[in-house]
Amino acid sequence: MDDNGAPANRHDELAARFEEYRPHLKSVAYRMLGSLSESDDAVQESWIRLSRSDTTEVANLGGWLTTVVGRICLDMLRTRQSRREDSLSFSMDTHVPDPVVSRGDVVDPEQEVLLADSVGLALLVVLETLAPAERLAFVLHDMFAVPFDEIAPIVERTPAATRQLASRARRRVQGSAPRPDNDPVRQREVVGAFLAAARGGDFDALLELLDPDVVLRADTGELASGLSKLVRGATVVAGQAAMFSEGAPAIELAFINGRVGAIGVPDGQVVSVMEFTISNGRIVELNILVDPARMRALGLPEIRG
16 A cells, blocks of 8 residues: 555445445346355355456456356355255255345335346246256346356356357246236235135135145245145145144235245244245245244344334
């Protein structure tokens, strides 16, 4: 640092510019990883790399940071995949990506950016089935309009081969991820009716609200709830829904990943999250997180009043 403190000033200026991009970078990382804590780690690592790099020749700092965080997430996904392959029990587990929860009465600018496209848990579940390079190509290109020429060096392929990665991922997503209804009023009506039917044990009403091929996915951790982790079909899901409702008497509506969902709040503490994917007025997918350790890790505030 010289007598005028120029290096420190440049560092402060770089840090300020990075903070401007932080919400965007977390949005990229969340779509890549489906984990809020890992997304924070990836963003922090991108800052470390920025602070150690000479960016005087970088014309587009936002684009540079996007590719950096993409590379970091790709490495994290590859490590995750390797660990899963080494775990014989993983295939028996049902994993629900981290939900983004809000009650709609507090506006969080970072959450707004994080969910700008209302990426639901159903889509994140499908993204989990992609190979790491496919996920990167799809997320960066289709969701953030990064050119294939810039993605190709990250995945160590030609632009044409990178385009094929994104194309394969796109076909998987279009063939697997349900197309949701985005009308919040209609969402609230369906979710409210579902919760009322579950509380009242109205099996016929539940069947009317559920798509015949509905999927219920419950990430319970070590919780011995009796709730099956992955079930398909309206009849079975209706029975599971009634069981869940009995175990969580204090349920409130909330926004889960930008859509109307529900949270379990006995004594004001959020202990469960239920996310709904609604298509053509019927519930096609439910994702429930009740793993106590993961719920604590989300750090959700207590609900009072």
